[in-house]
Amino acid sequence: MGVVIPLEENKNKHASVKPLVDLTKPGMERVNQLILSKAGSDVQMIPEVANHLISSGGKRLRPMLTLASAALFDYQGDADVKLATSVEFMHTATLLHDDVVDESDLRRGKSTARMIWGNQASVLVGDFLLGQAFRMMVDVGSLEALDVLSTAATVIAEGEVLQLSVAKNMETTEDDYLQVIRAKTAALFAAAAEVGPIVAKADKAGRNALKSYGMNLGLAFQLVDDALDYGGKSADLGKNTGDDFREGKITLPVILSYRRGTPAERAFWREAIEGGKSDDAQLEKAMGLITKYSGLSDTIARAVHYGEMARDALAPLPESDWKAALMEVIDFCIERAN
Structure with a gap:
């Protein structure tokens, strides 16, 4: 099952994260070294699980994003590397x-650490x-950066608890769902770009522009992820297609299809999600209903909307290779649905 993005909304047909990867390569080499150093411990299991x-x-x-957003404002120093490593550890x-x-049994195509x-x-x-992330934040010595990232850590935890509270509840609204992904995913994107x-x-305008860019990019990213769970491939997802369905997660394709369905179809969703009857036959029926009610295409349309907001956030900033790379990341995140 494919997800089609209207061509007029898909401005960059072959968007890639490569420009950002190339520009941040020297900084990311330092980040990777710091990751290996800070993931080390005399307790043998810690580096094993972390690595x-x-x-x-x-x-x-x-x-x-942290390295690029610092470079966008001509930063020279090593605080960006420490904060980028903190973000990755978080x-x-x-x-x-x-x-x-x-x-979960699978993460990025491999058995999860818990397995x-x-x-x-x-x-x-x-x-x-x-703990290591917060130690590095303290090393940087910026109370503002520490405040942004520690606040993000709190918001992410709140998002996890909120997701638990709405799990397997078919009365979850689109607003409820957006509140979850804003906290769980977009908050860290926003903090990573703001520090x-x-x-x-x-200046404040520059800082707010990157915060808004990160928040809206994160929302677009998660919306596409949630669409891919019903319309992607395991190799691309790094998890099994339909895992969200089996786990009873309430994501936007499900919310839209449930609300648009007939009474009988809504009864199916309640039985599958709330009742835990989510085998392969049920998944196939769920995917059929999501297709019937445009659950995937409308979820991607929402992602495109937030992508445009991310683009608008960066628009006033001076043109540069860094800005162009950040702009292309928006298209890359959305085009994963193709």
């Missing part, structure tokens, strides 16, 4: 915790990485 996830092939988009910790909460070392080790190593201009001593 299992850290080395599993993620694009490391969030730390690249992200890795949330993934370790998420996989325990969601009882290998158990739930307790996954949670505790996640806590270790959060760059903070250490670069950018």
Whole structure:
């Protein structure tokens, strides 16, 4: 099942994250060295669990945003590298915790840490990485950057709890869902982009522009992820197609299809999501209903909308290779749905 984005909305047919990767390569090499250093411990299991996830092939988009947003304002120094590493550790910790909460077996195509070392080790190593992240933030010596990232950590935790409270509840609204992904995903994108201009001593307008860019990019990113769970391939997702359905997660394709359905179709969703009857036959029916009610295409349309907001946030800034790379990331995130 494919997801089609209208051509007029898909402005960059072959968008790539490569320009950002190339521009941030020297900084990311330093970030990767710092990751290896700070993930080390005399307790053998800590680096084993941490490196299992850290080395599993993620694009490391969030730390690249920190490096790029600092470079956008001509930052010179090493605070951006420390903050980028902090951001990656925060992200890795949330993934370790998420996989325990969601009882996930697969992450980026590999067995999750909890499947290998158990739930307790996954949670505790996640806590270790959060501690290391905050130590690096303190090393930077910017109270503003510390405030932004510590606030993001709190918001992410709130998002996790909120997601638990709406799980398997078919009365969840689109507003409820957006509140969850704003907290769980977009908050860290926003913080990652905002701390760059903070250490670069950018003005308030510059800082707000990058914060808005990150927030809206994060929303677009998560909307596409949630669409891909019903219309992507396991190899692209790094997880099994339909995992959200099996776990009873309420995502936008489900919300739209439920609200637009007939009474009988809504009864199916309640039985599948709330009743836990989510086998392969049920998944196939769910995907059919999502297609029938344009659940995927409308979810992608929402992602395009937030992508445009991210683009508008950067629009007033001077043209540069860094700005162009950040703009292309927006298209890249949305085009994953093709």
